[in-house]
Amino acid sequence: MRILKLQKKDFFPFLEVISKKAELWAPVAKQGGPPAETLPDPHWASLAKREKFSFERIQDFSKIAMNTTRTIIPPKKIMVPASFNMFHFDEKEYREDLSHVTNRILFGVHPCDIHGLLILDKLFSQAYSDPYYLEARKKTIILGLSCWPDEFCFCKSTHTDIIEEGYDLFFTNLESHFLVWIGSSRGDDLIRLAPDYFDERLTEKDIKTYINWQEERDNAFQTEINFTRLPDLMELKYKAPFWEEAGAACLACGSCSMVCPTCNCYNVVDKQFLGNRPGQRLRYWDSCTLTEYSEVAGGENFRGHKSQRLRLWYTHKLRAYVSKYGKPSCVGCGRCLVTCPVQIHAKSVADALEGHPVDAFWKKFAEEVSK
Amino acid sequence: MAQDKLKIGVYELTGCAGDALLIVDCEEELVPIFTAADIEVFLMAKSDNRHGDLDLALVEGSVSTEKEKEELLDIRRRSKIVVAFGNCACVGGIQAAFLDKKNWEKNLKKVYGNHDFSHSQPVQSKPIDAFVKVDYYLPGCPVGKEQFLSTFNRLLRGNPPELYRFPVCIECKWQENDCLLNKDILCLGPLTLGGCGSVCPDHNIPCFGCWGPTEEANLTSEYRLLLNKGFDVAAIKNRMANYSGTRIAEFFETFRKEKR
Numbered sequence: 001m002r003i004l005k006l007q008k009k010d011f012f013p014f015l016e017v018i019s020k021k022a023e024l025w026a027p028v029a030k031q032g033g034p035p036a037e038t039l040p041d042p043h044w045a046s047l048a049k050r051e052k053f054s055f056e057r058i059q060d061f062s063k064i065a066m067n068t069t070r071t072i073i074p075p076k077k078i079m080v081p082a083s084f085n086m087f088h089f090d091e092k093e094y095r096e097d098l099s100h101v102t103n104r105i106l107f108g109v110h111p112c113d114i115h116g117l118l119i120l121d122k123l124f125s126q127a128y129s130d131p132y133y134l135e136a137r138k139k140t141i142i143l144g145l146s147c148w149p150d151e152f153c154f155c156k157s158t159h160t161d162i163i164e165e166g167y168d169l170f171f172t173n174l175e176s177h178f179l180v181w182i183g184s185s186r187g188d189d190l191i192r193l194a195p196d197y198f199d200e201r202l203t204e205k206d207i208k209t210y211i212n213w214q215e216e217r218d219n220a221f222q223t224e225i226n227f228t229r230l231p232d233l234m235e236l237k238y239k240a241p242f243w244e245e246a247g248a249a250c251l252a253c254g255s256c257s258m259v260c261p262t263c264n265c266y267n268v269v270d271k272q273f274l275g276n277r278p279g280q281r282l283r284y285w286d287s288c289t290l291t292e293y294s295e296v297a298g299g300e301n302f303r304g305h306k307s308q309r310l311r312l313w314y315t316h317k318l319r320a321y322v323s324k325y326g327k328p329s330c331v332g333c334g335r336c337l338v339t340c341p342v343q344i345h346a347k348s349v350a351d352a353l354e355g356h357p358v359d360a361f362w363k364k365f366a367e368e369v370s371k
Numbered sequence: 372m373a374q375d376k377l378k379i380g381v382y383e384l385t386g387c388a389g390d391a392l393l394i395v396d397c398e399e400e401l402v403p404i405f406t407a408a409d410i411e412v413f414l415m416a417k418s419d420n421r422h423g424d425l426d427l428a429l430v431e432g433s434v435s436t437e438k439e440k441e442e443l444l445d446i447r448r449r450s451k452i453v454v455a456f457g458n459c460a461c462v463g464g465i466q467a468a469f470l471d472k473k474n475w476e477k478n479l480k481k482v483y484g485n486h487d488f489s490h491s492q493p494v495q496s497k498p499i500d501a502f503v504k505v506d507y508y509l510p511g512c513p514v515g516k517e518q519f520l521s522t523f524n525r526l527l528r529g530n531p532p533e534l535y536r537f538p539v540c541i542e543c544k545w546q547e548n549d550c551l552l553n554k555d556i557l558c559l560g561p562l563t564l565g566g567c568g569s570v571c572p573d574h575n576i577p578c579f580g581c582w583g584p585t586e587e588a589n590l591t592s593e594y595r596l597l598l599n600k601g602f603d604v605a606a607i608k609n610r611m612a613n614y615s616g617t618r619i620a621e622f623f624e625t626f627r628k629e630k631r
Contacts, residue, residue, distance in 0.1 A: 072547045072548075249592045251589050254537060271521045274523075285541070291586065292537070339550060
């Protein structure tokens with residue numbers, strides 16, 4: 001691993017060089033939304049005021065959002081689109097469709113999202129590996145970017161605030177320059193396309209600046225969750241009444257799964273057409289919080305109530321993945337915190353598991369309804 | 372072989388005929404549709420309609436007259452499979468937005484006075500499953516073209532349709548939209564059946580619920596959530612009743628009793 005210095009003025013020229021090699025994708029600001037002053041609820045008002053971001057194809061480098069927190073949807077959408085055709089078929093044969101796979105450079109991926117991809121790598125390369133995911137993953141160059149936590153980030157608690165693997169280059173965004181980590185030979189090749197922009201000689205001052213930045217960032221986290229206790233608490237509180245309360249408020253909208261960097265479940269349906277038009281086997285993002293997910297032939301449902309499905313969701317994130325891989329499959333990105341309309345998310349569920357007071361709509365709802 | 376083709380009828384009760392029009396609008400697929408099946412009845416598209424036994428009846432619209440009720444019962448008797456075709460047939464549509472019977476009778480009187488209904492006696496508008504057994508529900512206002520074509524195809528092959536059962540929010544997130552409900556906008560996405568491609572939220576317009584409620588629509592939770600966001604009861608009730616009147620009448624009835 002090498003660490004190089006890149007002056008800010010040389011950043012766009014470097015992108016210019018590498019974007020000739022592949023499509024460049026990065027976070028950009030999304031439009032829309034009402035003026036935040038009209039929102040009575042301070043939780044959502046503070047959120048609505050902020051710009052939202054999305055990974056998009058970049059034509060104009062100045063559109064790249066450098067100081068973002070999370071995008072609405074994590075970079076999993078690049079590897080597995082929300083809905084895509086797996087293959088075309090007719091009565092004789094099938095033809096695989098890998099049209100979603102292109103050579104891409106994905107810039108601006110934060111440490112939590114890189115960890116998210118590393119978790120998906122494990123899940124999609126088990127005994128029956130997923131060619132659609134792996135093919136797109138192979139063709140996507142990951143350029144990480146450092147970030148600054150807002151009050152919903154808790155990646156320090158999940159130990160996903162720093163990154164040791166899973167990137168080709170990683171840019172730490174300091175005031176006057178970038179420090180660039182080379183994480184793979186593919187990343188090194190990119191540097192070799194424009195070696196003159198990079199400086200290998202880091203001064204004592206540069207190192208000190210970096211250490212100061214890291215310490216400051218380390219102290220900037222406002223949300224903390226004690227994950228070491230949670231696997232046990234998931235077991236001990238398996239029948240706790242708060243699951244029913246959360247289930248009663250859950251809108252079963254599935255948004256938590258859509259925005260989660262490690263949710264990977266999908267459904268597969270065949271579309272057939274009249275005449276000679278070939279059929280399609282569609283694959284789209286699914287969620288275990290939806291009723292159809294646990295339904296089997298004959299209409300029986302293993303998890304007929306929302307509370308059971310929510311508990312399954314959290315069992316996966318907080319316990320099951322820990323038993324198999326030694327860490328939670330939550331990367332602390334905070335997306336569930338800013339997405340769930342009734343505030344069933346990692347923080348409020350962890351609070352409920354710990355027996356702490358829960359500040360969330362679903363808890364308030366339970367109190368209102370019981371009255 | 373011609374005699375193996377399924378006999379199909381497309382019927383329109385009270386509605387805007389938008390669902391029947393959607394079939395006609397499938398321009399590239401029209402010839403395959405009419406080739407693959409014997410379309411026995413389709414008032415909008417042909418003149419020689421034969422009202423005999425059918426393998427499949429697509430019924431659009433809700434029942435809002437005694438005459439329509441009789442027609443529907445007759446269709447059911449003659450058809451092996453009945454599909455509720457579009458929002459009005461599935462859940463009653465806009466014409467079923469009145470939540471209680473008293474109000475409906477009052478409004479009928481207000482609009483028509485003591486008019487003598489010689490043609491057919493009006494009844495409070497209801498979805499078709501209030502009168503007959505429905506085999507499949509194809510939701511939408513109008514139904515989605517893609518969902519119609521794949522359903523039609525599956526039915527022709529003797530397979531049950533594979534319909535989307537998830538709420539609008541799923542497709543809305545696929546489009547990476549910022550949640551409107553979280554911006555305190557009265558959006559019915561979480562309660563409403565998807566399949567529309569979240570067209571309204573894609574254009575920053577909240578979901579009005581035109582595909583009708585999902586099987587698990589959590590009316591109580593969203594209702595309380597909207598109250599918490601500062602919306603008044605009438606605004607929430609009106610929006611929710613708009614397209615799915617009969618499906619949510621029960622909820623508001625329980626709620627009214629609770630209040631007393």
